[in-house]
Amino acid sequence: MFLLGTFPVPGHVVELAQMAEADGWDGLGLTDSQNLAGDVFAALALAARATSSLVVATAATNPATRHPAVVASAMATLQVESGGRAWLGIARGDSALAYIGRKPMPLDAFESGLQQIRTYLHGDVVDQLGFGSRIEWLRRTDVPKVPMSVAATGPRVISIAARVADGITLSVGADPLRLKPAIELARKVRSEAGLPPLRLGAYVNAVAHPDVELARNLVRGRMGVYARFSTMSSSVMATLPEADREVAQQLRDNYDLRAHGAAGARHEAALADDFVDRFGIVGPSEQVAERLVELIKLGLDHIVVAGHGRNTPPDVFAESSHRFGAEVLPLVRRAVS
Numbered sequence: 001m002f003l004l005g006t007f008p009v010p011g012h013v014v015e016l017a018q019m020a021e022a023d024g025w026d027g028l029g030l031t032d033s034q035n036l037a038g039d040v041f042a043a044l045a046l047a048a049r050a051t052s053s054l055v056v057a058t059a060a061t062n063p064a065t066r067h068p069a070v071v072a073s074a075m076a077t078l079q080v081e082s083g084g085r086a087w088l089g090i091a092r093g094d095s096a097l098a099y100i101g102r103k104p105m106p107l108d109a110f111e112s113g114l115q116q117i118r119t120y121l122h123g124d125v126v127d128q129l130g131f132g133s134r135i136e137w138l139r140r141t142d143v144p145k146v147p148m149s150v151a152a153t154g155p156r157v158i159s160i161a162a163r164v165a166d167g168i169t170l171s172v173g174a175d176p177l178r179l180k181p182a183i184e185l186a187r188k189v190r191s192e193a194g195l196p197p198l199r200l201g202a203y204v205n206a207v208a209h210p211d212v213e214l215a216r217n218l219v220r221g222r223m224g225v226y227a228r229f230s231t232m233s234s235s236v237m238a239t240l241p242e243a244d245r246e247v248a249q250q251l252r253d254n255y256d257l258r259a260h261g262a263a264g265a266r267h268e269a270a271l272a273d274d275f276v277d278r279f280g281i282v283g284p285s286e287q288v289a290e291r292l293v294e295l296i297k298l299g300l301d302h303i304v305v306a307g308h309g310r311n312t313p314p315d316v317f318a319e320s321s322h323r324f325g326a327e328v329l330p331l332v333r334r335a336v337s
Contacts, residue, residue, distance in 0.1 A: 008043030017047035023325030029059025035099035048082035062093035063113030072120030167199030201302035215282035221263030221309025289331035
């Protein structure tokens with residue numbers, strides 16, 4: 001499953017969703033960052049009503065700015081209104097928290113939030129300060145439970161996700177040398193917990209264009225967000241190859257949060273061509289498809305393609321979506337069918 005990952009822009013969500021479906025994407029994944037973009041749940045509801053087959057996903061929300069009961073009720077509502085096409089992508093919170101002066105959730109609070117959301121989505125009772133809390137209306141529906149996939153970079157979040165969630169969407173870049181051990185860890189923890197197999201996926205910064213230099217320049221704005229995740233933990237940074245550690249340190253020292261997810265930020269200088277080519281996937285459609293097939297063969301069943309910054313002109317974004325749908329996705333699907 002391939003999801004087009006982007007931000008919800010008020011006034012343009014319906015046309016975005018219809019474009020994604022027409023271009024051949026399986027789903028639309030929208031980022032929940034209230035200070036930088038529109039409300040993700042309102043946007044996904046509009047997207048669901050404007051399409052017939054498109055998976056509508058948070059990519060990702062968090063259980064800090066939104067209480068677990070709010071997340072569960074919103075996602076269950078979306079599941080009903082979409083006829084079973086909702087997908088919950090969830091993380092510790094990055095810009096959504098940073099832009100209100102807060103840090104990402106502590107791991108114990110995050111795990112507790114995930115467990116509560118899972119319990120709510122099952123229709124069961126959650127103890128909230130001594131009150132038996134449940135999504136009461138959910139019992140009157142017959143739609144499938146919303147799947148929950150955790151965005152994860154470091155080993156501790158991967159381990160939490162493997163024990164609690166239905167899936168993991170890894171955010172370690174597109175280099176198989178980083179993806180493979182992350183996948184192996186997730187499977188090991190899951191197996192030791194005696195749970196059924198996980199749905200495994202990845203966030204991938206990818207732009208297909210015959211001019212590889214142009215593709216690199218287009219992808220850098222969004223890549224800085226995902227590459228920065230590896231800088232948030234010293235233990236994760238320690239596992240990086242030396243060249244990537246240097247990039248991570250430069251990002252940590254120079255990241256401009258005011259330009260989060262936008263092209264042209266000062267921290268883009270850290271993302272040299274060789275890093276962009278390794279961490280992301282850029283270039284002609286055939287080359288992009290070949291790299292994506294390689295990742296799928298590692299065991300991934302969903303990929304969120306986050307190709308462009310939030311300030312990318314709409315016509316440029318649309319051209320990339322069309323090219324991916326017309327050229328890249330057919331090649332990948334034929335190769336793995």
